[in-house]
Amino acid sequence: xxxxxxxxxxxxxxxxxxxxxxxxxxxxxxxxxxxxxxxxxxxxxxxxxxxxxxxxxxxxxxxxxxxxxxxxxxxxxxxxxxxxxxxxxxxxxxxxxxxxxxxxxxxxxxxxxxxxxxxxxxxxxxxxxxxxxxxxxxxxxxxxxxxxxxxxxxxxxxxxxxxxxxxxxxxxxxxxxxxxxxxxxxxxxxxxxxxxxxxxxxxxxxxxxxxxxxxxxxxxxxxxxxxxxxxxxxxxxxxxxxxxxxxxxxxxxxxxxxxxxxxxxxxxxxxxxxxxxxxxxxxxxxxxxxxxxxxxxxxxxxxxxxxxxxxxxxxxxxxxxxxxxxxxxxxxxxxxxxxxxxxxxxxxxxx
Amino acid sequence: xxxxxxxxxxxxxxxxxxxxxxxxxxxxxxxxxxxxxxxxxxxxxxxxxxxxxxxxxxxxxxxxxxxxxxxxxxxxxxxxxxxxxxxxxxxxxxxxxxxxxxxxxxxxxxxxxxxxxxxxxxxxxxxxxxxxxxxxxxxxxxxxxxxxxxxxxxxxxxxxxxxxxxxxxxxxxxxxxxxxxxxxxxxxxxxxxxxxxxxxxxxxxxxxxxxxxxxxxxxxxxxxxxxxxxxxxxxxxxxxxxxxxxxxxxxxxxxxxxxxxxxxxxxxxxxxxxxxxxxxxxxxxxxxxxxxxxxxxxxxxxxxxxxxxxxxxxxxxxxxxxxxxxxxxxxxxxxxxxxxxxxxxxxxxxxxxxxxxxxxxxxxxxxxxxxxxxxxxxxxxxxxxxxxxxxxxxxxxxxxxxxxxxxxxxxxxxxxxxxxxxxxxxxxxxxxxxxxxxxxxxxxxxxxxxxxxxxxxxxxxxxxxxxxxxxxxxxxxxxxxxxxxxxxxxxxxxxxxxxxxxxxxxxxxxxxxxxxxxxxxxxxxxxxxxxxxxxxxxxxxxxxxxxxxxxxxxxxxxxxxxxxxxxxxxxxxxxxxxxxxxxxxxxxxxxxxxxxxxxxxxxxxxxxx
Numbered sequence: 007x008x009x010x011x012x013x014x015x016x017x018x019x020x021x022x023x024x025x026x027x028x029x030x031x032x033x034x035x036x037x038x039x040x041x042x043x044x045x046x047x048x049x050x051x052x053x054x055x056x057x058x059x060x061x062x063x064x065x066x067x068x069x070x071x072x073x074x075x076x077x078x079x080x081x082x083x084x085x086x087x088x089x090x091x092x093x094x095x096x097x098x099x100x101x102x103x104x105x106x107x108x109x110x111x112x113x114x115x116x117x118x119x120x121x122x123x124x125x126x127x128x129x130x131x132x133x134x135x136x137x138x139x140x141x142x143x144x145x146x147x148x149x150x151x152x153x154x155x156x157x158x159x160x161x162x163x164x165x166x167x168x169x170x171x172x173x174x175x176x177x178x179x180x181x182x183x184x185x186x187x188x189x190x191x192x193x194x195x196x197x198x199x200x201x202x203x204x205x206x207x208x209x210x211x212x213x214x215x216x217x218x219x220x221x222x223x224x225x226x227x228x229x230x231x232x233x234x235x236x237x238x239x240x241x242x243x244x245x246x247x248x249x250x251x252x253x254x255x256x257x258x259x260x261x262x263x264x265x266x267x268x269x270x271x272x273x274x275x276x277x278x279x280x281x282x283x284x285x286x287x288x289x290x291x292x293x294x295x296x297x298x299x300x301x302x303x304x305x306x307x308x309x310x311x312x313x314x315x316x317x318x319x320x321x322x323x324x325x326x327x328x329x330x331x332x333x334x335x336x337x338x339x340x341x342x343x344x345x346x347x348x349x350x351x352x353x354x355x356x357x
Numbered sequence: 358x359x360x361x362x363x364x365x366x367x368x369x370x371x372x373x374x375x376x377x378x379x380x381x382x383x384x385x386x387x388x389x390x391x392x393x394x395x396x397x398x399x400x401x402x403x404x405x406x407x408x409x410x411x412x413x414x415x416x417x418x419x420x421x422x423x424x425x426x427x428x429x430x431x432x433x434x435x436x437x438x439x440x441x442x443x444x445x446x447x448x449x450x451x452x453x454x455x456x457x458x459x460x461x462x463x464x465x466x467x468x469x470x471x472x473x474x475x476x477x478x479x480x481x482x483x484x485x486x487x488x489x490x491x492x493x494x495x496x497x498x499x500x501x502x503x504x505x506x507x508x509x510x511x512x513x514x515x516x517x518x519x520x521x522x523x524x525x526x527x528x529x530x531x532x533x534x535x536x537x538x539x540x541x542x543x544x545x546x547x548x549x550x551x552x553x554x555x556x557x558x559x560x561x562x563x564x565x566x567x568x569x570x571x572x573x574x575x576x577x578x579x580x581x582x583x584x585x586x587x588x589x590x591x592x593x594x595x596x597x598x599x600x601x602x603x604x605x606x607x608x609x610x611x612x613x614x615x616x617x618x619x620x621x622x623x624x625x626x627x628x629x630x631x632x633x634x635x636x637x638x639x640x641x642x643x644x645x646x647x648x649x650x651x652x653x654x655x656x657x658x659x660x661x662x663x664x665x666x667x668x669x670x671x672x673x674x675x676x677x678x679x680x681x682x683x684x685x686x687x688x689x690x691x692x693x694x695x696x697x698x699x700x701x702x703x704x705x706x707x708x709x710x711x712x713x714x715x716x717x718x719x720x721x722x723x724x725x726x727x728x729x730x731x732x733x734x735x736x737x738x739x740x741x742x743x744x745x746x747x748x749x750x751x752x753x754x755x756x757x758x759x760x761x762x763x764x765x766x767x768x769x770x771x772x773x774x775x776x777x778x779x780x781x782x783x784x785x786x787x788x789x790x791x792x793x794x795x796x797x798x799x800x801x802x803x804x805x806x807x808x809x810x811x812x813x814x815x816x817x818x819x820x821x822x823x824x825x826x827x828x829x830x831x832x833x834x835x836x837x838x839x840x841x842x843x844x845x846x847x848x849x850x851x852x853x854x855x856x857x858x859x860x861x862x863x864x865x866x867x868x869x870x871x872x873x874x875x876x877x878x879x880x881x882x883x884x885x886x887x888x889x890x891x892x893x894x895x896x897x898x899x900x901x902x903x904x905x906x907x908x909x910x911x912x913x914x915x916x917x918x919x920x921x922x923x924x925x926x927x928x929x930x931x932x933x934x935x936x937x938x939x940x941x942x943x944x945x946x947x948x949x950x951x952x953x954x955x956x957x958x959x960x961x962x963x964x965x966x
Contacts, residue, residue, distance in 0.1 A: 229859070
């Protein structure tokens with residue numbers, strides 16, 4: 007009886023979304039990650055988010071690199087398109103895919119190693135180009151797949167399983183994103199789906215690069231005393247600065263919050279993002295002040311979560327490049343490959 | 358909600374729906390597991406512990422376990438529990454050596470049982486191993502009560518019946534056949550022997566009559582249970598062509614099917630109400646219709662039609678039923694119809710009858726002339742006199758009679774030791790982990806999508822030719838293998854240890870039936886509304902943990918649809934969830950909970966893969 011697949015039988019009372027699908031229709035294969043891995047919780051949140059957005063699974067593209075995070079797209083949306091790229095190179099592949107077909111929905115799954123070590127340059131340029139992509143960093147502070155060495159996001163003073171202390175300063179993906187001009191930056195925790203699911207939904211709906219750093223404890227190599235990315239440490243140090251509700255295409259704003267308690271952000275596609283419980287002195291629409299606030303929090307050992315910065319006015323990659331609206335796959339051959347005369351004319355223009 | 362107390366044996370007991378539904382609390386999942394391993398003898402003996410007559414019940418049980426079966430709520434059809442019981446009985450080896458040893462030195466206590474049906478036999482089964490001398494008085498010339506006289510042989514072969522009755526008689530019952538007890542006073546006064554206790558298991562032998570015009574103008578109007586008895590004892594072996602059976606309970610089914618076998622060619626079952634109100638078990642109704650019995654609904658009998666002293670038909674009102682504001686059904690008469698027939702069998706119910714119990718000897722009767730019997734102790738208002746089976750509160754079924762027998766035996770044993778009979782011995786339980794390795798459990802935990810196996814029946818022509826041809830052929834090996842895998846192992850409990858939980862959500866995420874939720878605590882009604890999936894089945898409990906260590910939320914499990922696949926425990930990094938086999942320890946007379954099988958734990962833990 008070794009390792010059974012999740013039985014297909016489902017709760018008869020499971021609700022259905024606008025497409026007539028249940029959550030179960032958004033699942034993937036059985037996880038082969040360690041039992042209790044935070045990544046599996048993020049997988050469940052992604053399933054919930056896409057189910058809630060009423061997106062048809064076959065119109066979604068999931069991409070990843072290498073590492074424990076690289077494995078996770080297998081575990082959700084088995085009907086979606088998938089691409090598992092080389093280590094740290096997923097942002098480039100995603101950029102190409104988004105460029106070729108803007109009608110699909112893209113989700114990239116990466117880890118702290120994949121994004122902040124080997125793939126840091128790739129990530130930086132995807133942010134800079136503002137590729138229309140939900141980019142999730144499953145951040146556990148260790149290289150789990152190679153037995154738990156400190157990663158580039160490990161905090162100073164954090165202890166490895168055998169007691170060794172990390173002395174190198176971490177790269178914080180949120181501060182990195184803010185400094186590179188990311189237009190949607192959030193942080194969450196795998197153990198808090200109530201916060202994570204609406205953030206993921208808002209990230210999908212955001213037009214441009216949506217970076218979500220998710221603290222995702224590694225139960226095998228980084229969930230012990232002395233770790234700063236364990237379940238208990240994260241829960242003890244977590245401060246929610248904004249609590250996001252994603253409201254899909256809401257016609258009007260219901261005034262259910264006191265002024266000052268909530269901030270509404272109209273998304274490009276008409277959806278609404280309502281941020282409530284906003285910490286005093288924090289404004290997620292002001293990049294510079296957000297940067298200052300978060301770096302202060304980091305210095306004090308706080309894990310600040312929620313939607314930390316959003317800018318719906320920035321141009322994303324297609325608008326900047328002036329690319330064709332129609333997916334390349336749907337273009338008539340003559341348009342896609344207009345012939346040598348057209349090429350000559352183009353080259354003539356550069357002389 | 359308060360944290361659930363799983364140390365109370367009844368909490369996990371309730372999760373095992375079949376065992377909870379069974380009056381005798383037969384350990385169904387474990388005996389199905391034993392059958393799956395080919396351990397038919399062990400499966401039979403496990404059954405026998407609680408229900409005493411696995412072979413008989415494997416064919417005739419009313420199966421309260423099956424509508425209770427969790428599988429019904431998942432794919433619409435319960436596990437064929439009853440049929441599997443028969444497999445264990447049919448394929449078992451010799452069990453004589455496994456039966457309890459009867460002491461040669463008796464304890465000096467003598468018990469008289471009136472009637473030799475399943476209740477009395479169970480009392481004997483439980484008391485003889487303790488050294489009691491048990492005497493059974495039976496008015497007929499063979500033992501078994503209604504199991505012999507009212508259940509036709511095509512449903513229960515005489516050999517099966519005899520074998521299981523003999524197991525008990527051979528323990529040393531003093532069986533007095535052809536010995537009706539005609540006076541309780543005489544029995545009490547020592548005219549038939551001296552007794553320390555008396556058990557009345559004389560059944561509900563009086564068939565209800567239908568006092569309408571023409572009732573006594575023909576000899577071709579029979580009372581169902583009496584008629585079945587006459588057939589069983591060979592006094593009747595023919596019936597006329599056209600037969601009307603009045604009533605639509607299980608006795609009616611036995612009457613109409615018997616009639617089809619001894620000459621009836623046009624047999625109709627007449628029901629006053631519509632199909633959804635029929636009392637017969639669905640499978641018995643199905644079998645009758647398969648045998649070309651016609652079932653007519655909404656026909657209310659008004660008179661027997663007699664011409665020239667001969668029964669020629671029966672007059673019925675054609676009725677519709679409407680539910681009144683008080684919830685009771687009221688009939689609307691739409692006309693009438695005379696249905697010609699040669700014979701009528703009345704199968705409209707039966708009741709207890711105690712013309713032989715004097716009313717001035719301290720045994721009190723209620724306004725319906727039923728004895729007052731205590732629901733827990735089975736003692737009537739006279740000390741030392743106990744009732745059980747149909748004799749206690751009217752017609753039930755065999756499995757209830759067996760449970761009454763067990764409980765009455767406990768009372769008799771307490772009574773004979775001068776212990777208060779109201780102090781019922783407690784139930785116990787055993788919980789043993791089935792974890793074998795990182796992802797390995799020592800039970801068949803994968804959900805099998807097999808559909809309920811269909812019972813094969815003997816060809817229609819062949820079965821109608823003779824009264825004694827058993828209709829059901831039993832499951833073959835492949836059917837058995839398919840059916841055992843349908844069992845959801847509800848006895849392998851999801852056992853939670855709160856202080857180990859790190860709230861990683863792995864169990865909540867993996868559960869295929871969305872049974873689990875980690876949430877702030879609340880009132881039950883409110884909590885049921887905000888779980889991973891709506892918990893609408895109020896008959897099924899919510900398990901609620903203590904406050905979790907990290908966030909003080911609680912782990913909630915809706916027991917309703919759990920398929921016991923063990924994935925929650927498999928994905929749990931700290932073994933806060935574990936799959937533990939639950940064994941309800943049932944007390945019997947002179948045997949504390951668990952005493953019958955002190956080695957059971959070892960047997961369970963190491964037995965199957």
